[in-house]
Amino acid sequence: MNKKAENIIVGISIGDLNGIGSEVILKTFEDSRMLELCTPVIFANAKILSFVKKSFTSTIQFHGVDKLDQILPGKVNVFNVWKEGVDIHLGVNNEKIGEYAIKSFVAATKALKEGVIDVLVTAPINKYNIQSEDFKFPGHTDYLDKELDGNALMMMVQGDLRVGLLTDHVPINEVSSHLTEELITRKIETVRKSLIQDFSIVKPKIAVLGLNPHAGDGGVIGKEDDLILKPVLKKIFDKGTMVFGPFPADGFFGSGQYEKYDAIVATYHDQGLIPFKTLSFGKGVNYTAGLNKVRTSPDHGTAYDIAGKDMADYNSFKEAVYLAIDIFRSRNQYEEITEKPLKIKEKQL
Numbered sequence: 001m002n003k004k005a006e007n008i009i010v011g012i013s014i015g016d017l018n019g020i021g022s023e024v025i026l027k028t029f030e031d032s033r034m035l036e037l038c039t040p041v042i043f044a045n046a047k048i049l050s051f052v053k054k055s056f057t058s059t060i061q062f063h064g065v066d067k068l069d070q071i072l073p074g075k076v077n078v079f080n081v082w083k084e085g086v087d088i089h090l091g092v093n094n095e096k097i098g099e100y101a102i103k104s105f106v107a108a109t110k111a112l113k114e115g116v117i118d119v120l121v122t123a124p125i126n127k128y129n130i131q132s133e134d135f136k137f138p139g140h141t142d143y144l145d146k147e148l149d150g151n152a153l154m155m156m157v158q159g160d161l162r163v164g165l166l167t168d169h170v171p172i173n174e175v176s177s178h179l180t181e182e183l184i185t186r187k188i189e190t191v192r193k194s195l196i197q198d199f200s201i202v203k204p205k206i207a208v209l210g211l212n213p214h215a216g217d218g219g220v221i222g223k224e225d226d227l228i229l230k231p232v233l234k235k236i237f238d239k240g241t242m243v244f245g246p247f248p249a250d251g252f253f254g255s256g257q258y259e260k261y262d263a264i265v266a267t268y269h270d271q272g273l274i275p276f277k278t279l280s281f282g283k284g285v286n287y288t289a290g291l292n293k294v295r296t297s298p299d300h301g302t303a304y305d306i307a308g309k310d311m312a313d314y315n316s317f318k319e320a321v322y323l324a325i326d327i328f329r330s331r332n333q334y335e336e337i338t339e340k341p342l343k344i345k346e347k348q349l
């Protein structure tokens with residue numbers, strides 16, 4: 001059942017309060033037309049956001065609520081996840097602020113699981129200051145993978161450019177050992193399904209980058225491409241998925257080959273994110289594919305160096321809101337279409 005646009009409830013976790021998260025959220029919803037597109041609910045504290053607002057040229061008005069059933073369409077809702085004041089020092093990294101980032105994220109994830117919000121858009125966290133006895137995850141993706149159904153896959157999206165990762169928050173010296181047949185097969189299937197359900201691409205074409213320089217040059221520079229990637233990709237292809245590669249990664253983007261595919265799958269984080277951010281920084285979105293719920297975030301981090309200076313570009317955050325809504329709609333449509341498929345009448349001979 002498709003919801004009316006403004007009734008799609010977009011939950012927003014506040015991220016690191018000392019970073020640029022609050023600024024990009026406020027700037028996005030400063031434009032009242034955004035409220036015709038969705039009903040936002042920020043998981044934080046209304047008094048604190050009113051204080052942070054003073055650092056920027058913002059006239060935004062908040063609707064603070066203590067219960068999620070009090071949120072209203074047409075308002076920038078703030079769900080008070082905590083009541084106490086918080087010392088904000090924009091641009092400063094500290095552990096106390098990490099606790100509030102996680103309080104917000106955990107509460108928003110709970111609301112997402114329970115269907116109180118339709119989609120989740122996360123503002124950036126600092127991966128170091130969020131660590132605690134209770135929260136030991138390198139990022140949002142890993143926590144959501146544990147909390148939600150499905151298998152999370154990090155996918156960066158900007159227009160028709162989609163870059164998925166076989167491994168994400170994995171130290172570089174462990175990447176090779178993660179690249180098993182099981183992982184590659186599962187990740188490629190997640191990308192394929194996401195392209196169909198979330199992006200309405202009927203028969204997606206997927207390119208996979210090689211791990212080693214020149215995809216190993218026949219085994220001269222590393223054996224993983226020949227021994228693991230090639231045979232596994234062939235198996236997947238033979239079962240009907242349009243997957244190609246492994247391609248030498250260095251020239252793939254520069255030569256424009258990426259434009260021929262619906263998604264490019266990189267073997268590790270920086271192999272995919274460096275070309276992606278070079279091509280689309282400021283407009284890209286980080287999407288967690290493969291889960292039963294939709295989560296997006298902007299393509300940037302906490303940017304302490306510019307926090308509080310009214311310099312942050314909010315377009316990536318706005319794109320993250322748009323994409324979350326688009327994917328939510330696309331999934332609903334896909335469900336409707338596939339729920340009761342039309343029976344194909346067999347031809348009478």
Ligand SMILES: NC(=O)C1=CN([C@@H]2O[C@H](COP(=O)(O)OP(=O)(O)OC[C@H]3O[C@@H](n4cnc5c(N)ncnc54)[C@H](O)[C@@H]3O)[C@@H](O)[C@H]2O)C=CC1
Pocket residue numbers: 020024123124125126127128140286297298299300301302303304305306311312313314
């Ligand atoms: N989804 C998330 O929660 C993410 C969190 N991070 C975290 O953020 C922290 C800082 O990471 P960095 O690698 O320094 O990346 P970063 O994206 O915070 O900053 C890189 C550079 O880009 C600039 N920049 C970033 N966003 C901008 C914006 N909206 N407008 C204008 N300039 C902008 C910054 O000023 C800085 O010069 C780390 O702790 C990292 O783990 C990084 C990426 C995503």
Ligand SMILES: NCC(=O)COP(=O)(O)O
Pocket residue numbers: 138139140141142273286297
């Ligand atoms: N570079 C994107 C990134 O690492 C963000 O991670 P996550 O917090 O979205 O899992």
